[in-house]
Amino acid sequence: MGRRTGGGVSVAATLSLRRADKAFLGGDRIGLLEAIDRFGSITRAAREVGVSYKTAWDAVDSMNNAAEIPLVERAAGGLGGGGTVLTDEGRETIRLYRVLQDEHQEFIKRLEGRLGDVGHFYSLLRRVAMRVSARNVFLGKVAELRKGTVSTEVTLALKGGGTVCSVITNESAGVLGLKTGMEAHAIFKASAVILGKDLHDAKVSARNLLCGTADRIAHGPVNAEVTVVLPGGSVLTAIITEESAKRLLLAKGDHVCALVKASSVILGVDA
Known part of the structure; x- marks a missing residue:
């Protein structure tokens, strides 16, 4: 009924x-x-x-x-x-x-x-209930599609003004039915994130630079888990070595930047 x-x-x-x-x-x-x-x-x-x-x-x-x-x-x-x-x-x-x-x-x-x-x-419930092993799942809208011979470069506009770029195969882009303006999820593992400070002017090969404020830092014997609050309120999680966390002198409230390769970003759409 x-x-x-x-x-x-x-x-x-x-x-x-x-x-x-x-x-x-x-x-x-x-x-x-x-x-x-x-x-x-x-x-x-x-x-x-x-x-x-x-x-x-x-x-x-x-x-x-x-x-x-x-x-x-x-x-x-x-x-x-x-x-x-x-x-x-x-x-x-x-x-x-x-x-x-x-x-x-x-x-x-x-x-x-x-x-x-x-x-x-309904769309909200699906997003909240979605279960994936990757720690980072961000909802955005397709802002740009650039199709190459083998792969398609997809840029998602996130809430808060940031963007995430993903490179997927042309076949995958076709299966997902990607079009400009439609909603999609950017998904990547916490271990795929590289953290740094003052990286705005750095020349790096990674396409995605997401900057925000360090919120929680959980230290461990080998690795440290760092959560970063991005503009717009989304939270990014990174897993880095404990040695790297100490070398960066990370503390709550620090301005940090996350680097993520476009090839590490998986895209998903609501069924």
Whole structure:
């Protein structure tokens, strides 16, 4: 149940009746009951709702076992069993379920009205829920595409004004369907980040220079983990050697710059 909204996204939910924390009656079984009432035959009802004869009987047995009063009565007979009918309790159950369903649909409509842009909310949930092993995942918009013979150079504009450049194969760019203005994720490992101070005028081969403020520094026997707050509020994480951290004299509040090769940046888009 649900309505389609902008961006092809809809709010949907299923309605089921539960007993002892176990669902025993939902839309599929209500459809089966209605078919039994209409045809008076479990065989025809099963065919109507697209399940096997055995599955239909298993569902009927389950509903009858869960209900205080049987919903379906069946007469003895051969395969297909003649005279299968709903009891008054079964018909009342259908009526009550449809009333609940109508109210449920109205609730979904009201919920969509209050949520507003469901597509935007859905996109946010996907970004928050996305799980990848790389520590750095930044959302941006494709600002520029430069296609070469083998590879495509993609520049993403990040919130806060920075950019991230990635070099991927032309085939990958085609699979992702990259176009200027569309949203994409820049993903790179913390170990792919090189940290330094006062690198604005340095001549380096790495395409990406992301500068911000050192926030947290976790020292270890071999490596140190450094988080850097970028303009716009995004947080970058770097793993460097403990020796390098000491040599840089890193402290909370320091202005630092992160270098990341374009070849180390993986791009992803929402499905």
